[in-house]
Amino acid sequence: MVYVPALSRNFHRTGLHACPCGYFGSPADTCTCTPHQIQRYRSKLSGPLLDRIDIHIEVPKVDYQTLMDTGPNESSETIRERVNRVHALQMQRYKRESFSTNATMHPKAIRRYCQLTKPSRELLAQSFDTLGLSARAHDRILKVARTIADLEGAERIDTPHIAEAIQYRSLDRKYWDSLG
Known part of the structure; x- marks a missing residue:
């Protein structure tokens, strides 16, 4: 997921998914989008705009057990x-x-x-x-x-x-x- 300020109503304020359903490339969920839908969705974010974002990172879905892990963390x-x-x-x-x-x-x-x-x-x-x-x-x-x-x-x-x-x-x- 990439943080992008609200570019349009098709992009979430908290991030940008790789496709309309949000599951393209997910190891846990299945994307239901057609290649045409994915390409149309992606075309709304141009390469030159992505070039202006310093860091692009993928944030995978966290399972509940990992979320509740109380192991040592950096303060x-x-x-x-x-x-x-x-x-x-x-x-x-x-x-x-x-x-x-x-x-x-x-x-x-x-x-x-x-x-x-x-x-x-x-x-x-x-x-x-x-x-x-x-x-x-x-x-x-x-x-x-x-x-x-x-x-x-x-x-x-x-x-x-x-x-x-x-x-x-x-x-x-x-x-x-x-x-x-």
Whole structure:
């Protein structure tokens, strides 16, 4: 599921399904839509619009037992501390810039602040060609990878950071290209 602000009445405020019934690609439920219905539904969300969304992730249906699991979870306070630490790091890094976060970097700043290791550069180049990514998607991947690296305290963006950021961009390719 992808969060998309209310684009039209056909899209849910809390997310976007891959088809009108919401079950296309679900391992637990069966999609009842025809290929034509799915294609018509998907055509309402263009590639250029998807390019403007930083992260696309699939959120599978959660079964009741998993929902009720009371195992150890990371506390909200721990998560808040990590987010605040990374936010402070970005504020410091960009204190002389016209922006203050990775998400708001412009293309020239991306080239300056998103330094890649050689293997991560090669992975991004290969993914760019294989997935047919746009220039906008490329820059969004770099911004997300910079944030992932910041969360790990890494100075440079390495292969695992790029790989994770690419995974967050693959939902549109998985569903929107599957009917061809």
